[in-house]
Amino acid sequence: MRVPTGGNGxxxxxxxxxxxxxxxxxxxxxEYHTLTLKQVQSWxxxxxxxxxxxxxxxxxxxxxxxxLLAADASGKRAASKQQYRIRSELxxxxxxxxxxxxxxxxxxxxxxxxxxADPLTGDQKRDGVILLFKIxxxxxxxxxxxxxxxxxxxxxxxxxxxxxxxxKLMREMETIWKEIKRLKPNTYSDSRFLTQLFRALETTxxxxxxxxxxxxxxxxxxxxxxxxxxxxxxxxCTKYVNLVGANKWNVTSAKDTKIIALTTALNDHKKKFNExxxxxxxxxxxxxxxxxxxxxxxxxxKPKLKMPDWRTKFxxxxxxxxxxxxxxxxxxxxxxxxxxLYMPDGHNHAEWKKEKNVRLAEWKEQ
Ligand SMILES: [Zn+2]
Numbered sequence: 402m403r404v405p406t407g408g409n410g411x412x413x414x415x416x417x418x419x420x421x422x423x424x425x426x427x428x429x430x431x432e433y434h435t436l437t438l439k440q441v442q443s444w445x446x447x448x449x450x451x452x453x454x455x456x457x458x459x460x461x462x463x464x465x466x467x468x469l470l471a472a473d474a475s476g477k478r479a480a481s482k483q484q485y486r487i488r489s490e491l492x493x494x495x496x497x498x499x500x501x502x503x504x505x506x507x508x509x510x511x512x513x514x515x516x517x518a519d520p521l522t523g524d525q526k527r528d529g530v531i532l533l534f535k536i537x538x539x540x541x542x543x544x545x546x547x548x549x550x551x552x553x554x555x556x557x558x559x560x561x562x563x564x565x566x567x568x569k570l571m572r573e574m575e576t577i578w579k580e581i582k583r584l585k586p587n588t589y590s591d592s593r594f595l596t597q598l599f600r601a602l603e604t605t606x607x608x609x610x611x612x613x614x615x616x617x618x619x620x621x622x623x624x625x626x627x628x629x630x631x632x633x634x635x636x637x638c639t640k641y642v643n644l645v646g647a648n649k650w651n652v653t654s655a656k657d658t659k660i661i662a663l664t665t666a667l668n669d670h671k672k673k674f675n676e677x678x679x680x681x682x683x684x685x686x687x688x689x690x691x692x693x694x695x696x697x698x699x700x701x702x703k704p705k706l707k708m709p710d711w712r713t714k715f716x717x718x719x720x721x722x723x724x725x726x727x728x729x730x731x732x733x734x735x736x737x738x739x740x741x742l743y744m745p746d747g748h749n750h751a752e753w754k755k756e757k758n759v760r761l762a763e764w765k766e767q
Pocket of ligand 1: 732
């Protein structure tokens, strides 16, 4: 959906064709933040107005009847206005059915902004394009995404990610938190942030710091008023500085060794799983009616074709082999093995794929 921001829609050229002088179209979904309510309203009002009524900058929200049967270009413009109306009403219906009731109340309070009325009959229509614009302005999807991203950063912060440096971790987390508060005030509470601080600090493998964090957490749980965010940060940083000074920070503890061993084992499993997964996805499982058995464990480097060679060699749309009819389906690909495959006659790729995914999901659950 594009909203022109310039021109009045009056036909250009000498011939009265459907070409209008609109300029500066902006995509509603991508560029809503550069549009104003007035611009969106004036575009809507143009479409709710009569065949040749021009776009005006500060419109009244009125409905006028269209003459779709009007001769030549006037009728064409009426048709495109009609198109807009249908889409806009549809959009309104969808939004109205989709949005949470509470949010709808909020929007309903401003319904004057998107309600068009017929001055003759009193009929009212709601313009979905304007409503969508208002929702976008209100929700600011990009901000939501940014904030979500920052919140994830907070909840995934670990000492390991910040060079095992406590002051660095604290500084970064505080910066992220401030940014969240700036983008969406009053959404991320102090206590929520404090729980994230504790969680991040608990990723330490230093047993002395661990004890300090435990002590701080106890204070917090007991609602000790001195256990504020600055106090927690200060205490953790001081502890770190003291440990570094006493050469007791970068001591590899038994816990570290265990973590390293576990991580290695985990990565190993991940690798094996990915190998298996890519094998399954590559279509080696396609062998007709094989019931989806996955053989061949262990690390092999070269992929092997597990089906008769002829199935991969295109000789025509269909072929007869093994006393059966086969059809060529070009959707099956395996790097270095085949690009297209003969499948049993009656093969419907979409159906086949659906079934395969179900089987795959079942297999993963085991
Ligand atoms: Zn297929």
